[in-house]
Amino acid sequence: MTNLDPSTLFPHDFVWGTATSSYQIEGAAFVDKRSASIWDTFAHTPGKVANGDHGDIACDHYHLYEQDIKLMSEMGIDAYRFSISWSRLLPDGTPDSLNQSAVRFYQGIIDTCLEHGITPWVTLYHWDLPQCLHDQEQGWLDRRIIARFSDYAEVCFELFGTKVKHWITINEPWVIALLGYGQGMFAPGHESDSEPYIVGHNLLLAHAKAVKVYRHKFQKYQGGTIGITLNSDWREPKTQSSEDVTAAQRAMEFFLGWFADPLYFGDYPQTMRDALGDRLPRFSESEQKDLIHSSEFFGLNHYSTMYASEPSEDDVHEEVKGNGGVDKDQRVTLSVDPNWAITDMGWAVVPWGVRKLLHWIRDRYENPNIVITENGCAYDDAPNEQGIVNDQRRIEYYQSYLEECALAIQDGVVLSGYFAWSFMDNFEWACGYEKRFGLHYVDFKTQKRTAKQSAHWYREFIHKSK
Numbered sequence: 001m002t003n004l005d006p007s008t009l010f011p012h013d014f015v016w017g018t019a020t021s022s023y024q025i026e027g028a029a030f031v032d033k034r035s036a037s038i039w040d041t042f043a044h045t046p047g048k049v050a051n052g053d054h055g056d057i058a059c060d061h062y063h064l065y066e067q068d069i070k071l072m073s074e075m076g077i078d079a080y081r082f083s084i085s086w087s088r089l090l091p092d093g094t095p096d097s098l099n100q101s102a103v104r105f106y107q108g109i110i111d112t113c114l115e116h117g118i119t120p121w122v123t124l125y126h127w128d129l130p131q132c133l134h135d136q137e138q139g140w141l142d143r144r145i146i147a148r149f150s151d152y153a154e155v156c157f158e159l160f161g162t163k164v165k166h167w168i169t170i171n172e173p174w175v176i177a178l179l180g181y182g183q184g185m186f187a188p189g190h191e192s193d194s195e196p197y198i199v200g201h202n203l204l205l206a207h208a209k210a211v212k213v214y215r216h217k218f219q220k221y222q223g224g225t226i227g228i229t230l231n232s233d234w235r236e237p238k239t240q241s242s243e244d245v246t247a248a249q250r251a252m253e254f255f256l257g258w259f260a261d262p263l264y265f266g267d268y269p270q271t272m273r274d275a276l277g278d279r280l281p282r283f284s285e286s287e288q289k290d291l292i293h294s295s296e297f298f299g300l301n302h303y304s305t306m307y308a309s310e311p312s313e314d315d316v317h318e319e320v321k322g323n324g325g326v327d328k329d330q331r332v333t334l335s336v337d338p339n340w341a342i343t344d345m346g347w348a349v350v351p352w353g354v355r356k357l358l359h360w361i362r363d364r365y366e367n368p369n370i371v372i373t374e375n376g377c378a379y380d381d382a383p384n385e386q387g388i389v390n391d392q393r394r395i396e397y398y399q400s401y402l403e404e405c406a407l408a409i410q411d412g413v414v415l416s417g418y419f420a421w422s423f424m425d426n427f428e429w430a431c432g433y434e435k436r437f438g439l440h441y442v443d444f445k446t447q448k449r450t451a452k453q454s455a456h457w458y459r460e461f462i463h464k465s466k
Contacts, residue, residue, distance in 0.1 A: 009406035015417030042187035053432025229299030305353030
């Protein structure tokens with residue numbers, strides 16, 4: 001780690017933020033007419049989530065959002081990224097069921113942010129599909145979801161768009177498709193070789209339709225911007241052999257290219273077409289037209305790095321379990337350096353990976369405007385006897401990754417914002433409450449929040465960068 005002065009490394013108009021998502025923090029799962037989402041159902045299914053944890057209460061942000069936003073203000077952040085619960089706003093999944101309690105709740109968050117000088121960035125979908133749409137219409141497996149999502153998005157634009165100027169349609173379609181419909185690790189818990197590609201296709205088309213609605217009906221007079229957030233780790237060739245270099249490139253195309261290529265080129269990577277054949281859906285010409293340039297910024301969630309290599313004969317058919325798992329179709333073996341530090345999620349800490357990933361995006365997609373919408377780490381640091389949470393490893397993670405981001409900007413990457421994941425410890429999906437990513441420690445029995453040393457560090461970093 002170097003002693004770079006952050007005030008000289010980031011543009012003065014750089015956006016500094018923190019992020020959360022609805023199911024992970026809101027709680028109040030069945031309060032004020034909210035209906036069940038697929039994550040309510042999944043979390044209450046025995047054996048699906050560590051310790052039988054669920055989001056019924058979570059961080060009770062539904063009742064405590066004002067104090068939470070005050071804590072954000074004390075950190076000096078510019079922006080707060082949060083998501084809307086579709087099943088809270090539209091309990092039957094359609095505009096006919098608009099829930100005024102939910103409208104007041106989200107208006108309250110938006111207004112409180114603005115009162116504290118914090119810009120709201122709203123994610124429309126962070127994995128919590130209304131259960132009724134899954135039961136009645138097969139959710140993301142059926143093309144009807146495209147219109148359902150755009151209808152829901154239109155309600156959000158109409159209700160909140162005069163104050164919300166930054167929209168993210170969908171968070172991490174790769175995770176939704178692969179972990180939810182391929183490996184069964186996330187809601188709705190399907191295991192399939194074919195469903196991830198169908199789901200991924202519908203997610204992209206739903207995003208494009210929502211963007212089209214926004215541009216045609218709202219953007220001109222509301223003046224906002226809209227995009228999608230994709231997740232990607234970096235895949236470094238294990239050796240410089242041509243086979244491993246090709247394998248790493250193939251891994252990146254199956255990971256990030258799966259969703260980014262259609263947004264910039266109108267189709268999936270050729271490597272995917274070659275490997276999957278008819279299992280990979282096709283876009284019509286009009287769908288391609290709607291997809292290209294449908295994301296006005298490149299939303300990126302990044303956490304870790306792995307080595308990629310050409311599989312040997314012994315493991316060519318073996319599913320390699322890495323960071324989120326690797327689809328066997330891509331034929332890549334993943335590994336980590338035993339000398340790399342590992343977070344509580346089992347993810348390697350490799351700061352230089354983020355700079356290489358930013359370079360890859362710059363070179364492949366003609367240097368788009370990138371916003372890192374999530375980056376962070378899980379460590380189980382608790383308050384000491386003085387009530388101080390000295391999470392030095394988290395500070396070192398942020399420091400090292402942000403320095404690499406700054407170097408990427410010096411290399412010509414257009415990076416305009418960074419959101420630390422997460423504002424506070426929360427329900428970490430299938431890991432329940434065991435994994436803590438927060439800048440604020442949450443005692444889940446009392447709901448007391450304690451700013452960790454990393455929150456104080458982040459505040460100082462932001463202050464110096466201005």
